[in-house]
Amino acid sequence: MTLGSAAPAPPNPASRKAVGPAVVIGSALEWFDFYLYASMAALVFGRLFFPSGDPTTATLAAMATFAVGFLARPFGGIVFGMLGDKFGRKVVLSVTFLLMGISSGLIGLLPTYESVGILAPVLLVVLRLLQGLGAGAELGSAIAVAYEHADAKSRGRLGSLPALGVNIGLFTSSLTVTVLTSFDEEFLYTWGWRIPFVASFALVGLGFWVRRQMPETPEFERSAQQHRRGGSQPLRSLLRSDWRGLAVVLAITVGYNGVSYVFKTFSLSYLTEFRDVPANIGSFGITLASACAIITVPIAGRLCDRVGAKTVVLVGAVATAALAFPFFWMLDSGRSALIWAALVLATGIVVPAMLSAQGAFLAQQFPTATRASGLGTGREVGGAFSGGLAPLAALALVTATPGNGTWAVSLMFVAGAAFIGVGALFDQAKRLTAVAERPVAERT
Numbered sequence: 001m002t003l004g005s006a007a008p009a010p011p012n013p014a015s016r017k018a019v020g021p022a023v024v025i026g027s028a029l030e031w032f033d034f035y036l037y038a039s040m041a042a043l044v045f046g047r048l049f050f051p052s053g054d055p056t057t058a059t060l061a062a063m064a065t066f067a068v069g070f071l072a073r074p075f076g077g078i079v080f081g082m083l084g085d086k087f088g089r090k091v092v093l094s095v096t097f098l099l100m101g102i103s104s105g106l107i108g109l110l111p112t113y114e115s116v117g118i119l120a121p122v123l124l125v126v127l128r129l130l131q132g133l134g135a136g137a138e139l140g141s142a143i144a145v146a147y148e149h150a151d152a153k154s155r156g157r158l159g160s161l162p163a164l165g166v167n168i169g170l171f172t173s174s175l176t177v178t179v180l181t182s183f184d185e186e187f188l189y190t191w192g193w194r195i196p197f198v199a200s201f202a203l204v205g206l207g208f209w210v211r212r213q214m215p216e217t218p219e220f221e222r223s224a225q226q227h228r229r230g231g232s233q234p235l236r237s238l239l240r241s242d243w244r245g246l247a248v249v250l251a252i253t254v255g256y257n258g259v260s261y262v263f264k265t266f267s268l269s270y271l272t273e274f275r276d277v278p279a280n281i282g283s284f285g286i287t288l289a290s291a292c293a294i295i296t297v298p299i300a301g302r303l304c305d306r307v308g309a310k311t312v313v314l315v316g317a318v319a320t321a322a323l324a325f326p327f328f329w330m331l332d333s334g335r336s337a338l339i340w341a342a343l344v345l346a347t348g349i350v351v352p353a354m355l356s357a358q359g360a361f362l363a364q365q366f367p368t369a370t371r372a373s374g375l376g377t378g379r380e381v382g383g384a385f386s387g388g389l390a391p392l393a394a395l396a397l398v399t400a401t402p403g404n405g406t407w408a409v410s411l412m413f414v415a416g417a418a419f420i421g422v423g424a425l426f427d428q429a430k431r432l433t434a435v436a437e438r439p440v441a442e443r444t
Contacts, residue, residue, distance in 0.1 A: 020158075022210050023145055026093060033200055035169060036104070036196055037069070043181065044189060051113055063395060073135055073136035075133060077380025090214050094211040102130075137376055146359060155359075155364070163352060170347075171293070174290050181279040181280040219368045223367075223369045248378075249378025251382070252424065257387030260387065264286065271339065304361075309357045309364075310424050312353060313357045314424050316353050316357070321418075354420070390416075
């Protein structure tokens with residue numbers, strides 16, 4: 001199978017209007033739940049589910065459950081990505097939404113360690129695994145849907161829609177955490193933290209209905225017809241013929257996810273545990289940053305259509321390396337304005353710009369028949385090694401460094417930027433061997 005195995009069907013402007021809300025709303029609702037868990041793991045779950053005499057140890061245990069979700073995400077990405085290439089993107093996105101929403105709602109009903117002992121963290125880990133399975137299929141499949149409904153001139157803009165949904169989800173979840181942490185600790189630790197999780201039950205019906213209204217992509221329908229005779233084996237084809245694209249996605253995801261989750265989740269626990277900054281300061285900074293990201297994403301998407309998605313990814317990698325040390329200098333100042341500025345620069349501009357560009361850049365690494373499998377496998381396998389472990393590693397590095405220094409974590413940012421850059425540059429070698437086989441409509 002080559003990148004030119006199936007020329008894209010002409011996009012339908014009417015269907016694109018229906019796809020936009022389905023992709024954005026669905027991704028926003030799913031990632032609201034995912035980021036909510038990340039925040040509560042950093043702020044609340046250590047005390048409620050892993051009590052110990054050392055608050056840092058309890059926080060480490062809670063952050064480990066965050067990492068557990070990333071262990072499930074590769075299975076979700078591989079299995080649901082393969083199903084998306086065989087049976088369609090629409091059905092997969094509907095099923096994964098139900099899985100994510102129901103498991104998140106059940107987390108809000110869990111008893112604590114004080115009530116049922118060891119059963120409490122066990123149930124938390126089980127539900128976190130189910131969350132990971134659902135999240136593992138979400139972004140890759142959503143990118144495939146948006147990209148395949150676009151024409152050659154709008155792939156950057158439409159490919160950024162899943163990133164817009166992600167950041168809307170981050171904004172609403174961080175705003176929720178900001179409000180909850182503004183009350184006294186008794187409210188937060190007794191039942192306040194449960195409210196947004198239980199609210200997921202109410203959101204499931206809305207999100208499922210939105211996803212069910214989404215049309216299947218014309219590219220998938222054409223590809224399915226071409227492969228119907230001999231049967232489709234997307235995972236086998238991916239590993240045999242499209243491994244270069246998989247390598248690109250893996251490298252970029254390892255770098256991006258590690259950087260992104262340290263910026264978004266570790267920074268919260270770092271401020272509260274090591275710098276005695278009130279929790280609502282950090283969570284409000286994430287809220288400001290995510291509000292800024294909602295503006296950044298569509299701008300970056302349009303830039304991708306003008307200057308190329310790879311250029312935007314490379315600029316983001318350079319900016320990440322440049323922020324590596326100044327980011328912690330601003331956090332260590334203890335001044336709210338500088339903390340908010342650091343979070344806005346990192347998670348409001350640099351990170352969302354790169355995520356926006358990934359839509360078009362990563363999707364073009366694969367033909368239609370293996371696109372969902374390639375995106376799901378590459379993103380989630382890479383994310384399991386970086387996004388899930390990076391916040392835990394950062395916390396351990398700060399704890400082990402004299403004076404709780406952050407220079408080692410800053411070097412993690414530089415390494416992440418290097419992975420992103422290598423992945424983006426490797427695309428050029430891949431394109432040199434494949435561009436001759438691609439139809440003109442695909443050479444964008």
